[in-house]
Amino acid sequence: MKRIGIFYFSGTGNTEIIARLLSASYQRKHIKVELFRIEDIVNHKTPLITNEFDMIGVGHPVLGFGASSITEQFAKILPPCSGKKAFIFKTASSAHYINHGASDSIIHTMEEKGYLVFHNSILAMPCNWFIKYDDQLNKQLYGAAVKKVDKIVTDTINEQAQQLKINGILSKFLRILYYGEEHYGAKYFARGLSTSDNCNLCNKCIRNCPTNNILETAGQICFGSHCIWCMRCIYGCPTHAIQARNLTGCVVDPYTGGFNIDSILNNPEINGNFVTEKSKGYYKHFIAYFKEAE
Missing domain, CATH: 3.30.70.20 (Alpha-Beta Plaits)
Known part of the structure; x- marks a missing residue:
């Protein structure tokens, strides 16, 4: 593998953090990487070029159980290809099962265009919507993301497949919610x-x-x-x-x-050990996520 192009949309910075961590991890393995902001391509500020890359990655935040219209628009303008390898990464306030299908529309569009989307991942990052996470948890999530990024890099270099499955009926229901949130809720906001x-x-x-x-x-x-x-x-x-x-x-x-x-x-007083084996309630589901990053 010679070159990877990573195309990402990031609302408030979480997905951009992951894109940059991916780039740094690939480069440590002597693989050339270029980063592109999806909005610059959609808004015609940057040309869309994919043929010079051996593999492409597409990243986005989970916005209302979906990938956001700007990411979907990007997928639709991707040039057709014949079997180019691709991977998806997304960020959300939780890597919970309910967010697993957020990239499905992107993957479907890319596969129709001939891309082989063989790896799909989700990383939990600080919540920027409704719920304020404790700064200890935000620091803990970042630390786990660093480790999970290295695994994504290893998997994609070795072309190790990974898919995120979700119940079809639930996926359709969440798609309706996503449409309502972006097309009505966002306008009202x-x-x-x-x-x-x-x-x-x-x-x-x-x-x-x-x-x-x-x-x-x-x-x-x-x-x-x-x-x-x-x-x-x-x-x-x-x-x-x-x-x-x-x-x-x-x-x-x-x-x-x-x-x-x-x-x-950069604050040494924040220890980044918010979720433990004894955590209960909403935060309990993070226990397994952090164990996977160990």
Whole structure:
């Protein structure tokens, strides 16, 4: 294997962290890797070239049990091929079974185009939607992700197959939920977005919006109806000026995952041992996940 192209969409940074960890792990094994942001390709800022790669990887966050419309759009514009090897990786607040089918539409589209998607994985990362994880858990999740990335790299180099299965009926039901969340919930959420007096019109939110949903009009930041609920504008605002009036409970404050994770990784007082063998309730299901990373 000579070269790998990794194409990823990352809302608030978790998937980008994994993409960069994958790149570093491949390069330690003397494999050349190039990273591409899916939004740059979909928005025609970067040309889509796949024929120079021996294998491609596609990464995305799980947004409402799905892969987000921008990732699905990317899969649809991939050029046809004849058996090029491909792998999928996704990030979610939990690697629970219920999230296993989030990439199914992407895989289906890619396979129709001739790609051989032989490896499908999911990595748990800090939750950026509704639930604020303890910083100890966020640090623990990152540590497990580093180990799991190395396994993904070994598996894909050796062309070791891995699939994530989910009940067909459940998958269809979750697909309906995903459609409703992105096409109705996200639009409702976006209609309630506004900026406070803290806004200095730096336009970072405009530049960073993956769907070009944010504009400046007459000195005001305006939010359109093409939101995909990725939360990047809110968590990425340097002055914390973007506020939500609708579905306010979905905003995690402060969010210490994704692009902000260095604040906890570099803090020696955060030990990263939140989930233990004695954990109960919601966090109990992480026990098996962390054991797999040992």
